[in-house]
Amino acid sequence: MDGEERKEAVPLEKTVNVRVRRYDPATDTDSRYDTFEVPVVHGMSVLDALDFIYEHLDGTLSYYDHAACNQGICKRCLIQINGETGLMCQTRVEGDVTLDPLPRFDVVKDLVTARGGETRG
Amino acid sequence: MRTRQTDVLIVGGGGAGFRAAIGAREGNASAVLASKGPLARSGASPMAGADLTCHGQGMRQAGFFGEPRDSEEKFFNDIVHQGCFLNDQHLVETYVRDGPERLLETLAWGCKPRFSDERAIFTSGTGIMDAHLREAKRLGVELLEDVAVLEITKHDGVVNGALALDIHTGELIVINCKAVVMATGGWHKAYTPVTGSKELTGDGVAMGFRAGAEVGNMEFVTFACNIPLWPPVWRGSIITYVMGIMCGGTLENADRERFLEKYDPETVSIASHTEWNKSFFSNVAAQEIRAGKGSPHGGVYYVAGDTPWEAFEARVLSSYPDWKFKGADFSDMAELFRSGEGVEVAGAAEYFEGGLCVDKHFATNVPGLYAAGECAISLFGANRVAAATMEMLVTGAIAGRAAAGFAAKQSSFASNTDHLRALIKKVEAPLGRNAGSSPGRVRAKLQRESHEKLGPVRNAEEIQDLLKFVKDTQESVLPNLAPRSKTRAYNKEWIEILELENLLKVIELSAVAAEARTESRGVHYREEFPSTDNDQWLVEIVLHEKDGATKLAKRPVSVTSLVPPSGSIPYFDMVKRMMLAHSDVGGHH
Missing domain, CATH: 3.50.50.60 (FAD/NAD(P)-binding domain)
Structure with a gap:
């Protein structure tokens, strides 16, 4: 069942290593990197890769997508991609990639940072 | 708390x-x-394009080009025909009446218009x-x-x-x-x-x-038509939808047949130039895909068609400089049009x-x-x-x-x-369970099931399949879902579990109504009932919950001034009739 769903989700062309900075302020004293092997196709975004990890490899991973537009409009999926600021939904995965949360913001969990929220309760 | x-x-x-x-x-x-x-x-x-529609007189009062022959009555007439007479006509009157005031205030609060047409x-x-x-x-x-x-x-x-x-x-x-x-x-x-x-x-x-x-x-x-399916980074963008109206082009199936040629040319022409495009093109593309003539990723091909490449590209670039649209870069889409391969597209919710x-x-x-x-x-x-x-x-x-x-x-x-105590207990319950299935994969399965079985073209067998899936998931899967992480902060799986209850409920309600409506009207097309039945089905299907069960009732549509048609009319004849009842006002609406 799992194999079938996996094949359906992403027809495999090659695999890349996605290195993700992990940090849960509730339980961790330090951050660390976790590396995941992800099958990718041409024209797949960082967000697609994270969705694959979340759905198939590690459901504890956090990245801002509960309200993501996926079209580069809401700009809430900004993170550091190989050290440069970029949108998860519009940056393509073309090889091994390292993902970090935006610098200068408090980390909520993993790649989610406390941004915006001018009148957050 | x-x-x-x-x-x-x-x-x-x-x-x-x-x-x-x-x-x-x-x-x-x-x-x-x-x-x-x-x-x-x-x-x-x-994410809207975005057009703000208003009748031509209201547009002119706001200082825009607007069709001088337009009126509240004409806009009302057109919306009710486009809605195939299932509109609550009181609410349509409100929309037509209040539009100019909403337009003026939106501009006064700082929204900048780019251009206007007869009605938007x-x-x-x-x-x-x-x-x-x-x-x-x-x-x-x-x-x-x-x-x-x-x-x-x-x-x-x-x-x-x-x-x-x-x-x-x-x-x-x-x-x-x-x-x-x-x-x-x-x-x-x-x-x-x-x-x-x-x-x-x-x-x-x-x-x-x-x-x-x-x-x-x-x-x-409503499914927006001509939405890219592949590559994944383009999925869901409205760029090719907008291109269809602004730049032309046509659709081909996997056998490279230009299947729009099978349909009435006047209907295709009106659909190409107005926002009738959504319902018409999503429907006819779905018919090709369901007939086994779909592309590798389950769509059809949107191609430049008879428009020469240079002219097509010039039109695209005038709307999307450097092939950029909103926050996204589509520069490698050009080659797909130039080569004639086209973009794999389909209707998207x-x-x-x-x-x-x-x-x-x-x-x-x-x-x-x-x-x-x-x-x-x-x-x-x-x-x-x-x-x-x-x-x-x-x-x-x-x-x-x-x-x-x-x-x-x-x-x-x-x-x-x-009540509040019980709700809090229900909301927090998943955090106390041991891990079960992945909520993300359950949601992904629901997405595929809905797309396949409750799209622009439906039949009873598929709807019943979908309802069975929904019921099984509600009864056997949802109560056992548990987030793998028990941390409360941005817990994606916990959020998805809470959302899944709602997603399953609305799909259930949509499927129940789609099964009950044994006719085709507007964006609802039933393969076994390919006519609009104005004698039996000028009613809203209303659902409510009583003692834990879903009750279905039919309620006649609310009519103020426009008398609905009678008789049973083949679906595409009804579409054309509604298109041709449009008033003498141009534009895309």
Whole structure:
């Protein structure tokens, strides 16, 4: 069942290593990197890769997508991609990639940072 | 756990929510707006193209080019025909009447128009949202960002509050209020691909239904046509949809047949130049895909067609400099058009006609509960051609003002601690369970099932299959889902479990209504019943919950001045008849 769903989700062309900075302020004293092997196709975004990890490899991973537009409009999926600021939904995965949360913001969990929220309760 | 108190709670951070919050403040009520996503970047509103429709006279009063021959009566006539007479005509009159005022204020609050045509100004969804965010802040609306309302509470049958989740911290928020406006949009996340944001999970419709509200027209779902399926990074963009209207082109199936040639040329021509495109092209593309003539990723090919490449590219570049559209880069799409291969496209869930049933004040049958925008039953009936952006503003303004009026008559804030305790227990239950299936994969399966079995073209067998899947998931899977992480802060799996209950409920309601409607009308096409039956089916299917069971009723459509047709008419003949009944006003609407 799992194999079938996996094949359906992403027809495999090659695999890349996605290195993700992990940090849960509730339980961790330090951050660390976790590396995941992800099958990718041409024209797949960082967000697609994270969705694959979340759905198939590690459901504890956090990245801002509960309200993501996926079209580069809401700009809430900004993170550091190989050290440069970029949108998860519009940056393509073309090889091994390292993902970090935006610098200068408090980390909520993993790649989610406390941004915006001018009148957050 | 935190507590908030306000006269009116607005649930939803898109255009309807913001306009309702402004309306509540105009009615001298205090207002809290809970936005599940980013402020003014939440829901489908910021993703709109965006056109704001208004009859030509109203356009001219606002200082724009607008069709001088146009009138309220003509716009009304056109919307009711486009809706295949399933519209509540009272609500259409409201839309036509209030449009000019909503247009003027949106401009006054800082929205910049780019150009206009006979019946619409063209701006951006983000421009409309920014204007309303500014005004809401100026009026002192309290704004909660990334806060999902999970359930509303009642006391003696009257709405008295809500339980919400701060998604960043995982903290629960109890909101005491005197009225609630639901403005949560559609349930795009039940499908893939979609043109709306991921937080659109039918929350308002599902919460309202559980609170005893009637929902109607749930079988009608508009699919935006010509939406890219591949590569994944393009999925769900409206770029090729807009190109279809602005730049021309045609559709080919996997056998490279230009299948639009099978249909009446006048119908194809009207569909190509107006927003009839959504219902018509999504339908005929689905027919090819279902006949086994689909592309590798389940679509058809959108190609430049007979338009020479240079001319096609020039048109594209005049709309999208450097092949850039909104926040995305499509420069490698050019080669697909130049080579003649084309882009794999299909219909994508875009707009949900169904929703909470409302009266002229946009009040539901539950005292204190109001609805606006896409989560309310649509004034566009069975098919939308005019703009939903104007619908959200018109309906939001009325709902917000009416909710303020209701709140003013409530003497004090009522509490309902037993109900609240039970709700908190239910919401937190998944955190206490041992890990089961992946909530993300269950949701992904629902998306594929809905796309395959409740798309533009339906039949009873597939709908029943889908209903069986939904029932099995509701009964056997959902109660056992558990997030692998027990951390409360931004716990994706926990959020998905809470959303899944709503997604499954709205798909269930939509499928029940789609199975019951044994005809084809507007965006609902049944293979076994390919005619529009005006003798049996000029009724809304209304669903409500009683003693834990879903009850179905039929209610005649609400008519003011335009008498519906009679007789049973083959679907595409009915479409053409409705197209040709359009008044002598040009433009895309």
